[in-house]
Amino acid sequence: MTSVDPSIALSDALGVIATTPTLLVALDFDGTLAPEVDQPGAARALPDAQAALLRLVDQPGTSVALVSGRALASLQEVSEAPASFLLVGSHGVEYRVGGSTEVSLSDDELALRRTVETILHEASAPYDSVIVEEKPAGFALHTRLADEATTTAVQAEVRRRIAVEAPGVTERLGKNVLEYSVKSASKGDALDRLRELTGATAVFFAGDDVTDEDGFRALGDSDFGLKCGRGETAARFRVDAPADVAHVLEDLAELRAHLGRA
Numbered sequence: 704m705t706s707v708d709p710s711i712a713l714s715d716a717l718g719v720i721a722t723t724p725t726l727l728v729a730l731d732f733d734g735t736l737a738p739e740v741d742q743p744g745a746a747r748a749l750p751d752a753q754a755a756l757l758r759l760v761d762q763p764g765t766s767v768a769l770v771s772g773r774a775l776a777s778l779q780e781v782s783e784a785p786a787s788f789l790l791v792g793s794h795g796v797e798y799r800v801g802g803s804t805e806v807s808l809s810d811d812e813l814a815l816r817r818t819v820e821t822i823l824h825e826a827s828a829p830y831d832s833v834i835v836e837e838k839p840a841g842f843a844l845h846t847r848l849a850d851e852a853t854t855t856a857v858q859a860e861v862r863r864r865i866a867v868e869a870p871g872v873t874e875r876l877g878k879n880v881l882e883y884s885v886k887s888a889s890k891g892d893a894l895d896r897l898r899e900l901t902g903a904t905a906v907f908f909a910g911d912d913v914t915d916e917d918g919f920r921a922l923g924d925s926d927f928g929l930k931c932g933r934g935e936t937a938a939r940f941r942v943d944a945p946a947d948v949a950h951v952l953e954d955l956a957e958l959r960a961h962l963g964r965a
């Protein structure tokens with residue numbers, strides 16, 4: 704485990720955030736809580752991470768949120784999250800904060816979404832290795848099982864057509880996934896909303912992908928950003944893999960529980 708900010712050790716910063724009066728623990732799902740797998744529906748949080756989150760959500764003044772690029776329904780299914788977890792899907796477009804929310808699309812947005820659907824399905828049709836995933840406000844093109852040449856070709860074709868036929872849609876590029884949405888919300892917007900909703904005095908957020916950087920940029924000096932894996936980041940701390948995230952969450956849960964007992 705390393706500190707991107709050399710002025711403070713990860714364990715010291717964890718000890719500080721554990722004492723905050725009202726804590727929001729927010730986690731990206733794929734690549735952070737759950738190791739990456741070939742089939743999106745097969746992803747599951749590591750048992751140690753899930754156990755730590757269940758322990759955290761039981762502590763006084765502590766909220767747990769999953770903030771994912773997945774559609775909310777997909778996130779609910781793979782995360783097996785109890786009702787006490789706050790859920791954000793589709794990169795900040797969908798929320799489960801109490802009751803589920805429907806995504807409401809205008810006629811223009813519905814038409815734009817249909818155009819995106821057509822482009823992604825037509826561009827991916829020649830390739831068995833490319834999968835299109837439906838979301839309430841858009842579609843994602845998965846190339847995890849495709850070779851490099853196929854990925855380059857299909858993404859170039861999609862981008863060429865989107866620029867002409869659906870300008871204005873929001874593009875998000877993740878690990879082996881190129882996604883288009885008719886809503887432009889981000890994980891930064893989601894953390895802002897959850898912070899306000901929970902009255903958090905500090906926020907812990909962990910993520911692994913480019914779209915998680917919006918979340919890290921929404922953090923302030925009292926917060927704790929944890930990047931999982933390689934790549935440029937605005938997070939203050941970094942670990943190598945989901946197993947390390949699980950360890951950090953276990954430590955945070957232990958510190959928070961100790962505080963509750965003190």
Ligand SMILES: O=P(O)(O)OC[C@H]1O[C@H](O[C@H]2O[C@H](CO)[C@@H](O)[C@H](O)[C@H]2O)[C@H](O)[C@@H](O)[C@@H]1O
Nearest residue numbers: 732733739740741743771772773847878879880
């Ligand atoms: O924000 P996240 O919770 O990290 O969600 C990002 C995307 O996750 C899923 O795709 C990724 O994980 C899959 C399972 O490990 C993997 O097969 C795929 O290659 C990854 O891109 C999900 O399917 C997407 O909808 C999310 O946007």
